[in-house]
Amino acid sequence: MIHFYHENLFELSNENLTVQFNLSNGQITSFNYKSQLITIENETSFIFINNIRIDCSKLINFKEDVNSINFTYSCLNETNSQLTIIYTLKFQWEFLQKKIYFENIDNKNITSIETTFTLTNKIIPSVSIIRNRQDLNKEHTIFLRTKLNTLGIFATWQHPFGHYSITSNNQTVISSYQIGINISYLSEGFLIGFYQLSSYWHNNDINYGEREAYEKATSFFYPVAQRKQSIKHAVGWDSNDYQIDISTSHGIDQYKRLIDRCAQLGINSLTFAPSNTNVSNRQEATDDLIYSSEKIRLEQWKPYHDSIPLTIQQMLDYAQLKQIKLVPYVYPPLGYRSKGKDQAWLFPSSHCKNVCASLASIEFQQYFLQLLIDFAQITGIGGYAWDYNFYYDTGNTEYSQWRGWQWIRTELLIALPYLIMDHRYASQYDGPWSWNTLNGYTSPLLSDENPETYPILYPSLHTDKISADFMRQGNVELRLEHFASMNCIPGFIGHQTERYSSNGSLPWIDNNLRDFDLIGFSYSLLSNIATAGLNLIHTYIPARDLQEFYLLPEKFLEFWSYWLKWTDEHIEEIYNSIPFNIEQDWSLMKSNGFDGYLFLFNPYYKQVYRKILFDGKLNLKNPQEQGYWLLKEIYPQERFILFIEYNQTNEFLLDGQSVTIYQLIFISIINQPILVGISGQAFLTNKNILIIDGVYGEAGTQTNNPISIILPNQDLIFNVLLNGIEKRFKQNKQIIILIDPLSFSGLYLPRSAEILNNTIMISDLLLKQLVKRQLEYPIQWTEKELNDASWLGPHRLLLFICILNPNDQWNITAQINNNSIIVHKSYNTRDHYYQQRFIGFYLDLTNIVIQPNVQYYLSLNMPHMQPGQFQGLFLENIERILIEA
DSSP states (O other), X not given: OEEEEETTEEEEEOSSEEEEEETTTTEEEEEEETTEEEEEEEEEEEEEETTEEEOOOEEEEEEEOSSEEEEEEEOTTSTTOEEEEEEEOOTTOSEEEEEEEEOOTTOOOEEEEEEEEEESSOOOOEEEEEEETTEEEEEEEEEEEOTTSOEEEEEEESSTTOEEEEETTTTEEEEEEEEEEOSOEEOOOEEEEEEEOOSOEEETTEEHHHHHHHHHHHHTTOSSOOOSSOEEEEEGGGGTGGGOBTTSHHHHHHHHHHHHHHHHHTOOEEEEOOBOTTTOOGGGOOSTTSOOOXXXXXXXXXXXXXXXXXXXXXXXXXXXXXXXXXXXXXXXXXXXXXXXXXXXXXXXXXXXXXXXXXXXXXXXXXXHHHHHHHHHHHHTOOEEEEOOOOOOOTTSOHHHHHHHHHHHHHHHHHHSTTOEEEEOTTGGGGOGGGTTXXXXXXXXXXXXXXXXXXOOSSOOSOHXXXXXXXXXXXXXXXXXXXXXXXXXXXXXXXXXXXXXXXTSSOOOSOOOOOOOOTTTHHHHHHHHHHHHTTEEEEOSOTTSSHHHHHHSOHHHHHHHHHHHHHHHHOHHHHHTOEEETTTTEEEEEOTTSSSEEEEEEEOSSSOEEEEEEESGGGTOOOOOSSSEEEEEEEESSOEEEEEOOXXXXXXXXXXXXXXXXXEEEEESOOSSOEEESSSSEEEEETTTEEEEESOEEETTEEOOSOOEEEOSSOOOOOEEEETTEEOOEEEETTEEEXXXXXXXXXXXXXXXXXXXXXXXXXXXXXXXXXXXXXXHSOOOOOHHHHHHOTTSOTTSOEEEEEESSOOTTOOOEEEETTEEEOOEEXXXXXXXXXXXXXXXXXXXXXXXXXXXXXXXXEEEEOOOOOTTTEEEEEEESOOOOEEEO
């Protein structure tokens, strides 16, 4: 850090930024950002006491430190008070931080702060104030863009309560917020930052350079190091673990199976919230969710004072044996008691039955922090799941309560940096400075998690696909509009089992135990990895039911655990993850810009052609060295697809309701032949004969693009054999191109195959696929389960009548070959038959369409619909059918 004095000026400087101050008044006069000069004037700050602005303009002195300079002012109408402005510039920062300290000797009410500055040498034609879409009363930041559209400036408070305005032809920035504190006060930082504008925009208000600059600024304030592995966590609540009473042998066995499944998959931690009638009584709960740990709250059990109850210690021991860390729920505002102290923080509130604790109370903050530290140390837990952290204390400002809560979590992490923080409902309102600085993630789905509460964005017979589509939408919002780092974007793998009974009560008895969506799960898992790859948060775990626990296919478990491990091997790509094409597609690239992954999603039932321009919008860079830039499909098949070039547009056919993953690979040295355009392996024999084996493709298709083979050298090839059959070819140096396309016999039935002309025909390969699935996953389904949940019974052949915004009161009838067939209704809940949860109508063809290569004629009687409302008829539960060439 460089300090420089010249006459009455002082400079703070690092490798990116130089800030010049006028020592006569303590104000900033200019910034020099990477040789671009920005001059300013009237850079001032004001403090308000009881809503009256205090004149603190008389500079008393200044003091410099290694990375900062402080200016202290006397306050004319507050003779005993002083105001200190602290400016800090550290290495690598591309922003200046300003903090405001007010010595509140008389303990008066500090109501607000205002800060302002005016640009004097830049024309600002474009300004965006970014609001928090989750709470439109809050604003994240203001972006100012210069006339040549190259330099950008942002200003932001390091909390969610700042308000920003612009005046004087976009030259003057004013920002303020409400405080409500009556002791000496040090503000959070106010950042003035700089960046180069990109030629790419996420939306009309946020440039790529702006998102990167804001996120990068937050990264300098982590109290613990950025993670080098993903969090692999399961939420017991989403398996309705509150129904499990671990004071009984039956409950212990059930919970041990949840732990066993986590250990089997490589999940490291589990939110732990079972019932335990030996030590607690839900009638004593004091929160609106009817769940709390009342003995701790009432100080009837204290860490280091009382022994851990045997039933809980047994679960802790078993989890430790399986290398699983348990994570308890904590509700911060409940009426925690501490003899002789709690009157400092308790206040009347019906939200906590009688009294709540105020997060604005310093006494409560200190008490609660120590309680959390002690509890974690004595139990060996892996973190905390925060919920119900609403700011109920109307006697204090929301800001003062947020500030107390932020201090508790930050100090807790500093004391115990290994703890993960699993934020449940409501943290989405608090903005990026509440998430990016903490070792965890914000609220999954940006809402509650039970399927009764979130919308069906795209109709699907698979509940995991419905939740995945909603998760991706929320994670796009977090990544772009809230500037969230990948550290804090929440995953949501699978779905939460329906929480409430049809009468609105919590089902305290075991119900809907079998609820795993075998077909929809991979779509959900890969949606999580694409959009929240550092936080692999599992919901429903197939473990409580004995059949689901023991009969889940081994290959499926291997697939599941493989992708969890994949995240740890691709941390760099995940940190760089960005969405493009709204919520459908995500790019995960290495920093070199030419190695990485594309996750392409099609949430519709119809196949779509997706055009993608390979340019900087995907975080790509143009390779400068010699070599081959290839695109390889890695899911659902493994095969090199095509050669790619920068600024080239490629088109991809995406199956309905699918995810397809492509890897971008730049190869400069070829050691073995590489087959491009089809699956299989290529190798040389006798240097001049090229063998291609294991070539397979989708039944009923033909290759449209040339099949190429990249050779290690330019040796002349005499023969090419593909699956043992000689093929015609031409050679251009290192490239072999097959002359004839390949055809794959059979009936084309892609995933979510569309039925045209009301004629259904299936293949013997599809029938074999369904039979094989039944053998591999032989759950003994009940008729009620299959009728209640369209996502169960994955061996079934279903036909979805895909309608946008269907009405569950419609009377739709169907016939196949002139025989009436039941038209089923599918809801995203199993006990709530509400229009808002209605997915649509479907037919179960499992025992009807049983002959391959035979036409079945379908007739439907449907109500009048709006144009485009009826999307088509689609066969369900099909996976890609592959055959050899």
